[in-house]
Amino acid sequence: MPSARRVRRALAAAAAPAPFADARVIGLPRALMAYRLGAKWRAFFEELGREVRVSEPSDRGVFERGQALSVDECCLASKLFLGHVDALAGEVDAVFVPSLSGSDALHTYCTKFQALPDLVRSAFALAGREVRVLDALLAEGGAEKDERASYVELAARLGATRREGERAWRAACRAQRDRDASLARAQAELVAASSRLPRAERPLAILVAAHPYVAHDPFVAGPVTDALRAAGATVLFADEFDHARATRRSHDFSATLPWIVNRELVGAVLELHDAVDGIVLVSAFPCGPDSMTDDAIALCVKGRPVLTLTVDAQSGTAGVETRVESFVDILTYQRRGGYLNG
Ligand code: SF4
Known part of the structure; x- marks a missing residue:
């Protein structure tokens, strides 16, 4: 005789719709938080037997597709996201567009991440276009049980059982942990190898602090x-630093900074400060969280030159190159003892 709890669960599962059970190929836009959590999302869907198709790296064509769907006020990063969704729209059964919730007002994400499914649907609707959006409210950065429940719910919408959903979530977490650890390890080894060289032979070490979808997107910070x-x-x-350690360290900077990703970046800047010659803060125009955080970092960082760059959809890269070259010149002179001694 099944328990009342099992009966209730079975009834709930039978009643729950699985509107994406037929979606075999899931599109993953190579933009925004896919640069931070893409390994997790890919492993999750693959564990559920889906093929994952990631859009090609950003270029001007992707940007123009996104811009055509977007309002002017949107940041460069979210315009690119729309361009990537557009590139996938006719190629896959559904495009994955998650909404990230965080846990409370002090552990949250930029409002763009929260509103993303609505933003995509309305942008396409206004353009008279159709796109099948696989949305999900993911409790990333919240309590583990809430995060697991949100992924199990997503799995149910793809027709998976609770057990299959939990298994996929565990595989996803493992994949993301492995990727994060391998990036952080590789970077720590690079820092250690450089520190073993005589100072005069060490190449300049410059820390790029930017949201991962800015830092690693070839169209955004690629020229930098x-x-x-x-x-x-x-x-x-x-962003290629131990996230938990960076988050802990970020409390030396602010007790109230609400954005999870900015917190990771700030903490990593503090942790790597002594290992680098200079810091480049790169932000996508117009970014609300960065406009506040970058100014505060520039004011707080002592003893290391900071270059702040705001990237728009520039048609040429000469301006960025000139500013970067001047910055490197300054650091080189500083390494030699400063302008008076250089
Ligand atoms: S954090 Fe800034 S760049 Fe990122 S989505 Fe929000 S506004 Fe755009």
Whole structure:
């Protein structure tokens, strides 16, 4: 005789709709938080037997597609997101567009992440276009039980049982943990190898602090990192650092900073401060969270030059290259003892 609890669960499962049970190929836009949580999302869907198709890296074509669907006020990063959704729309059974909730007002995400499914649907509707959006409210950064429940609910919409959903969530967490750990380890080894060289032989180490979808997107910060490397610098990334350690350290900077990703970046800047010669803050125009956080970082960071760059959909990269080259020149002179001694 099944228990009342099991009967209730079975009835709930039977009643719950699985509107995406037929979606075999899931599109993952290569934009926004896919740069931070993409390994997790890919593993989750693959564990549920889905094929995952990731859109191609951003370029001007992707940006123009997104801009055509967007209102002017949207930030560059969310315009690119719309462009990636558009690139996938006719190619997959559904495009994954999650909404990230955080846990409370002091552990949250930019409002764009929360409103993303509505933003995508309304942008396409206004353009008279159709896109099948697989949305989900994910409790990322909240209590573990809430996060697990949100993924199990997403799995149910794909027709999976609770057990299958939990298994997929565990596989997803494992994949993301492995990826984060391997990036953080590789960067720590780079820092350690550089510190073993005599100071005069060490290449300049420059920390790029930016949201991952800014720092690693070839259309957004690509010209910045290319110019830094072309100038002979070793480029480190604030997002490729132990996230838990960075979050803890961020409390030295602020007790009330509400955005989870900005907190990780700020904490990594503080942790890596002594290992780098300079810091480049890159932000996508117009970014609300960065406009507040970057100004505060620039004021608080002592003893290391800081370059702040706001990237728009520029049609050329000459301006960025010039500013990066001047910054590297300043750091090089500083390394030699300053302008008076250089
Ligand atoms: S944090 Fe800034 S760049 Fe990122 S989505 Fe929000 S407004 Fe855009």
